[in-house]
Amino acid sequence: MELAGKKVLVTGGEGFIGSHLVEDLVRNGAEVTALVQYNSFNNWGWIDAFDKDIKSQLKVVTGDIREYDCINKFIKGQQVVFHLAALIAIPYSYLSPMAYVRTNVEGTTNVLEACKENGIEKIVHTSTSETYGTALYVPINERHPLQGQSPYAASKIGADKMVESYYKSFNLPVATIRPFNTYGPRQSARAVIPTIISQILSGKKTLKLGKISPTRDFNYVKDTVAGFVEIAKSENTIGEVINVGSNREISIGDLVGKIIGLTACSVKVICDEERLRPEKSEVNRLWADNQKMMQLTNWCPQYSLDQGLRETIDWMQNNLSVYKSDQYNI
Structure with missing residues (x-):
């Protein structure tokens, strides 16, 4: 068709x-x-x-x-x-x-x-x-x-x-x-990649995330x-x-490292308890x-992941005002 x-x-x-x-x-x-x-x-x-x-x-x-x-x-x-x-x-x-x-x-x-x-x-x-x-x-x-x-x-x-x-x-x-x-x-900050990028581009020195050991495709x-x-x-x-x-x-931890490399920024990753799923609910x-x-x-x-991340970072740099990096939105 x-x-x-x-x-x-x-x-x-x-x-x-x-x-x-x-x-x-x-x-x-x-x-x-x-x-x-x-x-x-x-x-x-x-x-x-x-x-x-x-x-x-x-x-x-x-x-x-x-x-x-x-x-x-x-x-x-x-x-x-x-x-x-x-x-x-x-x-x-x-x-x-x-x-x-x-x-x-x-x-x-x-x-x-x-x-x-x-x-x-x-x-x-x-x-x-x-x-x-x-x-x-x-x-x-x-x-x-x-x-x-x-x-x-x-x-x-x-x-x-x-x-x-x-x-x-x-x-x-x-x-x-x-x-x-x-x-x-255009992805909302409830997802992990825009969450990472928006915090980094906003100049945060600490990156608040949930569990970073899970892997995703x-x-x-x-x-x-x-x-x-x-x-x-x-x-x-x-x-x-x-x-x-x-x-x-790729694990979320390795993804963070990749994005840090692409943005040439330095941040410290900390675990935000509010962002953790219930233990048996985590995928x-x-x-x-x-x-x-x-x-x-x-x-x-x-x-490739690098190509997609570069395009995403470029777009978010021009649209950062859309994101509230100081707030966690469930």
Whole structure:
């Protein structure tokens, strides 16, 4: 399936990954509608920062995936749906687990039902590597057991299983993309890479972090967006869950050292107790097996970690005012 000329809806289009995806789809000729969460300020998130030429080719609608009538209205008349809208902050899920059930499980079910009722040609649903929990073996392939080590992870497992049920029960043409740790421009400071970079660029001499021994598989946002597009285009991905990752791991401690080297700054790392997850909730190791993705699609990661970090650092240097490096935001 070619996406040029297709009517495409992106839920969560105002967010970090969603905004990059919206831009890419517009540049490649899709007729894009971005669904952003309704708010009284009429704030469109990162879409507000788009170039005028991109914004002029884009339709923006506001609503809430937790309301079926709302999502059904906006899905009607579309051909392809990318579903990214979700609550994603792990620490906040400890405080308000039901909010994650309502948005991630019930909201996703609303999207699926509306896609079924409106005959959508292809749906790409967004999962997360957090559904795997701490690796029982590496690299992690799609057959790895799912482990709900946080309310966030459990809610995403629930959403993924609703997707599976709609494929098997109703033959819905849906594919699940399971990105590992995406990073890049526009990411919020709740994530570890912008947390590190924003503190360093703000001139902090001590770097406040949680546990630094866990490993992660970091994937640059442009590679993740390319994964969304290739999964949507491929007929081989329907009914599948597919990892998108770099197939490499690095500890948070080693990541800090790499960023310190790229910024040529000197800082001391200290453990901030507030940033630690509950002991049994910490995911200690993530490392993606991306072979299935490369077999089913034309995708292959293009960015090394150093390349992606340099682009991220350059962008954050010019947008540092967006970040509140003195505050920890769960």
